Structures are given as C-alpha cells and as structure tokens.
Amino acid sequence: MTEFDAALLEKINRIQPLNPVMMELLQAIQSENNQASDLESIILSDANTSATILKIANSPFYGMSGRIKSVRDACVLLGFDQLRNIIYATALDQASGHGPHPRWSTQLRSHTLASAVIAGTLAKQLSPPVESGQAYALGLLHELGKQVLLSELPELFEEYMATDSAPDRGQLLSIFSEAGAIIARKWRLPEVFQHCIANALKDRAEADSYPHELKLVRCAHGLAQALNYPSPGDDSQNSFEVCLSEMYPDLDSEALLPQLQEALSGNADLVALQQEVAP
Structure with a gap:
C-alpha cells in the first residue's frame, strides 16, 4: 500500500x-x-x-x-x-445528502435508483431467483462508496471526474469500491451487500461468494447506463441488447425492454431526478 x-x-x-x-x-x-x-x-x-x-x-x-x-x-x-x-x-x-456538487450527486442518485428499479424488476425473471426487495436494495447501494465520498471527500471525486486517463480512473474506482466495502461493514450490512458493494465496479470479483446477486447488480448497472441513467464519470455504455445478452443470454430483450421502461417511467422520484439533471 x-x-x-x-x-x-x-x-x-x-x-x-x-x-x-x-x-x-x-x-x-x-x-x-x-x-x-x-x-x-x-x-x-x-x-x-x-x-x-x-x-x-x-x-x-x-x-x-x-x-x-x-x-x-x-x-x-x-x-x-x-x-x-x-x-x-x-x-x-x-x-x-450534502456536499458541494449537487448536480453530480443528483445524477448519481438517479443512476442508483434506476439500477434499483431495474434490479428489482429483473429479479422476477431469473432462475434461480433473487428476492425482488433484496435486489432493489442491492441496486440502490451498489455505488455506496462513490455516493459517500462525493459528499465527504469531494476533492477526490473532482479528480475522478477530471481525469482522462483510464488507468487513473480505474484506480479511483477501486478506491470507491474499497470505501464502499468499509462503509458497508461499518453499517453492519449483510455479507451479500458487502460483497456486491465491494465488487460491483470491478472486472473480477475477489471471491464470488454471491454469484447470482453480483451478476444481477452488474447487469442492472449496465442496463441503467444503456437506458440513459449514467453514473457520473462512467462513460462505459453498451447497447441494451448487448448488455443483457452478455449477462442473461436466455432472456428476451424485446419483451423485457418495455417492462423496464414502464417501471422506470412510472417511478415519480426517478422522473423528478432526471428532470433535475436534464441540460
């Protein structure tokens, strides 16, 4: 270190x-x-x-x-x-809920709420299933480190947003993941939450103790990006079809897309957040 x-x-x-x-x-x-x-x-x-x-x-x-x-x-x-x-x-x-960058904070809240709605909806389609309420909470908290450090260490988040270097951004994402894992332990969250928060933004999990939950969270994150609910500083964006086929090739993207769009557009809190971040 x-x-x-x-x-x-x-x-x-x-x-x-x-x-x-x-x-x-x-x-x-x-x-x-x-x-x-x-x-x-x-x-x-x-x-x-x-x-x-x-x-x-x-x-x-x-x-x-x-x-x-x-x-x-x-x-x-x-x-x-x-x-x-x-x-x-x-x-x-x-x-x-504080800090000097309210626009980034609102955008991040929009992304994590969209991820929660997507995870909760997607969980009902899976076998073996992930409980829908737990899936929603995992989506909501999957960028916990990023959310807290945006408020508590804004200078670090400013560095993350300013860099054009992929290695530097990757290092900062690792810091956000480690911070999230520390905070999740302090909050005494269940092990599945700690694991998903620590590994959601990593290419590989350190030890995939909860493969179904982690896969769902990663898919929800990617689908939120694809459906125009981006996490600030994250410019990775596959198409909806590519993202879903990489994670769940057996699911019908044409049937699932309108279900997710309806769930997202029907969430008044999410609609309000999107209006705040609209240019």
Whole structure:
C-alpha cells in the first residue's frame, strides 16, 4: 500500500458515522425475528430519522403518497420488506445528502435508483431467483462508496471526474469500491451487500461468494447506463441488447425492454431526478 493509499484509507475510516439510531435500525432489520412494528420505537427515538423516513415513505414509489401520517402508519401499512428498503434509503440520504456538487450527486442518485428499479424488476425473471426487495436494495447501494465520498471527500471525486486517463480512473474506482466495502461493514450490512458493494465496479470479483446477486447488480448497472441513467464519470455504455445478452443470454430483450421502461417511467422520484439533471 502506498503512502497515498494509506492516508486515504485513514480519511475514509474517519468519515463521520451514521447517528446511533440509524445504526440501531440497520442492525435491527437484519434479524429475522423482527417485524415492522418492532422498529417503531427505534425510529421514534430520533426526530430527524423519523422525519426522513416519513418523507421517503410518502414518495410516490411506495404507492402511499400522503397516506403515511406517522411512523406507526409506515410500520403497519408498508410491511417489513418495504420498510427495510426505506431504512436503507434513509441511511444513504443521511450519509450522502450534502456536499458541494449537487448536480453530480443528483445524477448519481438517479443512476442508483434506476439500477434499483431495474434490479428489482429483473429479479422476477431469473432462475434461480433473487428476492425482488433484496435486489432493489442491492441496486440502490451498489455505488455506496462513490455516493459517500462525493459528499465527504469531494476533492477526490473532482479528480475522478477530471481525469482522462483510464488507468487513473480505474484506480479511483477501486478506491470507491474499497470505501464502499468499509462503509458497508461499518453499517453492519449483510455479507451479500458487502460483497456486491465491494465488487460491483470491478472486472473480477475477489471471491464470488454471491454469484447470482453480483451478476444481477452488474447487469442492472449496465442496463441503467444503456437506458440513459449514467453514473457520473462512467462513460462505459453498451447497447441494451448487448448488455443483457452478455449477462442473461436466455432472456428476451424485446419483451423485457418495455417492462423496464414502464417501471422506470412510472417511478415519480426517478422522473423528478432526471428532470433535475436534464441540460
């Protein structure tokens, strides 16, 4: 490890952690014994976390716009799987919802949300299947390191956006992946999340412990790029048909494309983000 890498790793490890309530929530949602209602008292113990969860729960994507009046409503009406994904989205909002580059941040949020929608939709077509709710969350968090460092170490992201050197960009992507893996461990995310976050942007996985999930995340990332939801600084873009055939040659691209387009265009949050980044 070079002195630069060691110094950068130290900066990443010093990134301000999530507040204790959010850390408790992230741990609680990993337990198979917990129900949505069990999370209510944790959420209510912090006003900021409660407010953010209510804001996200009332977004059009969850089909409850304006109907979630309280944390109890969120816990009762949404169910555990949707509430779990809202908690992940809230953690991401707390960790990356600031910084000096709002346009890049919005573009990255658009890309990861599109990846989440694509992964959740695509998961239903696969055999062996990946659970749709988990697929959505994996897509949402697959560039966790990039999202957090854009806010916390903006000078590093500026270097990434400015370079025309493929090796330099590759090195910076490796840093984002390592940062994501560190943050995922700090958040105590499940091993499948840690693995996919660490390897989603790499050509080869270090140890492919979760091949189906990682393949799905990589495909969702590539399809989001192909469908004009690019991650900032990522100029790789195969056609939709090429990207899908490389990952899932048995799937019918002509049948799948309109399904994905409908899911993406029907997500009001994603439409709003795309309007923000439109030239």
